[in-house]
């Protein structure tokens with residue numbers, strides 16, 4: 616996401632989907648089914664805060680980080696009371712921001728992994744591992760082919776699993792959607808790894 620209007624455009628797209636009756640809270644519902652209310656959740660690549668604001672409404676203790684100032688500007692406008700940080704995930708060190716590195720769950724929704732700068736995926740996954748308590752969960756949903764991505768296909772599932780294994784994660788579950796439909800080898804996957 617780049618450009619001064621990206622945050623505004625992204626938020627407008629989801630607002631239109633919500634108005635048309637589309638379910639826009641699947642990611643938050645999926646995460647809420649994994650950890651109890653009150654758990655600490657890091658929204659990695661939070662964008663406009665779409666997922667995190669919903670999780671906070673449900674009672675989760677959330678922190679959002681993103682690289683893009685225009686996306687964060689929308690998040691801050693929509694929920695000024697929540698903690699938002701402008702950070703590159705490849706250099707994310709919670710302690711340096713005064714954030715405890717004991718999250719129960721990290722969520723990377725909305726193609727964060729394929730949108731990372733090429734070659735930084737392993738570093739980012741290591742940073743996310745460092746933010747989680749032992750036993751904490753990493754949840755990432757992203758497209759794998761042209762029809763599920765706004766950019767050319769990037770990281771593959773085997774490559775992502777290798778990054779996760781190198782960072783000390785074990786694959787717990789994999790689904791085709793945020794509604795937990797079984798993964799059948801299709802072009803979108805939601806993966807749950809445990810540290």
Ligand SMILES: C[S@@+](CC[C@H](N)C(=O)[O-])C[C@H]1O[C@@H](n2cnc3c(N)ncnc32)[C@H](O)[C@@H]1O
Nearest residue numbers: 660661662665681682683686703704724725731
């Ligand atoms: C498509 S948006 C998804 C936003 C949000 N997670 C959602 O589901 O609505 C992907 C986000 O990843 C962020 N992003 C990409 N690379 C990043 C990096 N290295 N560090 C932090 N955020 C990054 C982008 O700025 C963008 O806001």
